[in-house]
Amino acid sequence: xxxxxxxxxxxxxxxxxxxRRAMLARLAAGEATVGELAAPHDISLPAVSRHLxxxxxxxxxxxxxxxxxRPCRLETKxxxxxxxWMSTYRKFFEGRLDALDTHLNVIMGRSAEKEES
Amino acid sequence: xxxxxxxxxxxxxxxxxxxRRAMLARLAAGEATVGELAAPHDISLPAVSRHLxxxxxxxxxxxxxxxxxRPCRLETKxxxxxxxWMSTYRKFFEGRLDALDTHLNVIMGRSAEKEES
DNA sequence: TTGTTAATTAACGAATGAGTTAACTAGAGC
DNA sequence: GCTCTAGTTAACTCATTCGTTAATTAACAA
Numbered sequence: 001x002x003x004x005x006x007x008x009x010x011x012x013x014x015x016x017x018x019x020r021r022a023m024l025a026r027l028a029a030g031e032a033t034v035g036e037l038a039a040p041h042d043i044s045l046p047a048v049s050r051h052l053x054x055x056x057x058x059x060x061x062x063x064x065x066x067x068x069x070r071p072c073r074l075e076t077k078x079x080x081x082x083x084x085w086m087s088t089y090r091k092f093f094e095g096r097l098d099a100l101d102t103h104l105n106v107i108m109g110r111s112a113e114k115e116e117s
Numbered sequence: 118x119x120x121x122x123x124x125x126x127x128x129x130x131x132x133x134x135x136x137r138r139a140m141l142a143r144l145a146a147g148e149a150t151v152g153e154l155a156a157p158h159d160i161s162l163p164a165v166s167r168h169l170x171x172x173x174x175x176x177x178x179x180x181x182x183x184x185x186x187r188p189c190r191l192e193t194k195x196x197x198x199x200x201x202w203m204s205t206y207r208k209f210f211e212g213r214l215d216a217l218d219t220h221l222n223v224i225m226g227r228s229a230e231k232e233e234s
Numbered sequence: 235t236t237g238t239t240a241a242t243t244a245a246c247g248a249a250t251g252a253g254t255t256a257a258c259t260a261g262a263g264c
Numbered sequence: 265g266c267t268c269t270a271g272t273t274a275a276c277t278c279a280t281t282c283g284t285t286a287a288t289t290a291a292c293a294a
Contacts, residue, residue: 012133016126017282021202028205034241047283049242054281068240068291076210079203083210085138086196086203088145093193093200134252151271164253166272171251185261185270 007059008085011078014058019043020051024060027074034070124176125202128195131175136160137168141177144191151187 014020023037038048052072055061059078063070131137140154155165169189172178176195180187 006135008138009133009135012129013281016129016133018123018126021125025205028209035239043282044284045241046243046285050282053242070241074206074209076206079206080210082199082203083207086200088142089191089193089196090200092145092191093197130251136252152269160252161254162271163255163273167252170272187271 007078008081011058011060011082014054014060014078017051017054019048020055023048023051023055024074027061027072031064031071031073034072037072124195125198128175128177128199131171131177131195134168134171136165137172140165140168140172141191144178144189148181148188148190151189154189 015024019041022040026032026037026040034045034048034052037052038045041048052061052063056063059075062073062075064073065071132141136158139157143149143154143157151162151165151169154169155162158165169178169180173180176192179190179192181190182188
């Protein structure tokens with residue numbers, strides 16, 4: 001049994017690596033196999049494989065299977081959690097973000113009653 | 118000379134620790150000295166001191182001086198950088214965020230021409 | 235069956251991160 | 265000067281992370 005680290009820590013830690021962020025950026029353009037994700041990077045395939053596992057553990061990536069390939073997809077729920085975490089601080093860096101905050105609340109499903117035209 | 122790690126990595130890494138995020142949350146309520154920041158946590162003062170250094174290096178906290186105290190303040194520029202990084206992905210988790218995106222662009226000063234009523 | 239491709243697992247080393255206690259710096263107050 | 269308080273630096277663990285190469289699994293192709 002591993003000591004369970006809270007979700008946000010896992011997510012932030014996963015994002016704290018430029019190679020992993022590059023992989024997410026690639027996946028934002030569409031699904032990609034492990035090999036395709038590895039191609040632009042100057043590291044071994046096992047290293048890429050473990051980067052992907054970190055992203056999976058954080059919930060940022062999911063893997064499918066197609067014969068011997070593992071098509072990877074971007075998953076955004078963790079990013080929404082970051083948005084939610086950020087909402088505490090957003091007022092500090094922009095005062096006129098009330099509209100934004102409302103929007104995010106709607107999006108997060110935390111208060112769906114404030115919908116506007 | 119240290120090998121310079123990119124800013125976003127430093128910021129995300131700083132946020133990947135629950136103690137440090139708790140300190141930021143405390144600072145969101147106003148300035149606090151190192152001792153005040155340490156109080157709620159069950160770790161030694163040197164540990165807190167180094168957590169603060171990590172936050173400072175990430176630009177999330179700045180320290181002043183008042184006699185032998187070091188009042189710490191929340192700095193939000195790094196959080197804005199995260200917002201900017203997130204903007205690439207925001208469209209994935211919410212389609213109707215055009216208004217939000219516009220807002221953020223305005224806020225980031227990247228395209229101030231789309232301001233609307 | 236044999237070989238090839240895609241990806242993961244194993245085993246290891248180097249660097250980093252987070253914690254500790256002990257020692258130090260620096261300002262305040264007497 | 266001496267002492268107390270606030271905070272940092274030093275020296276040391278221990279665990280994790282990130283990279284490597286070698287071995288393994290699994291699916292296809294001949």
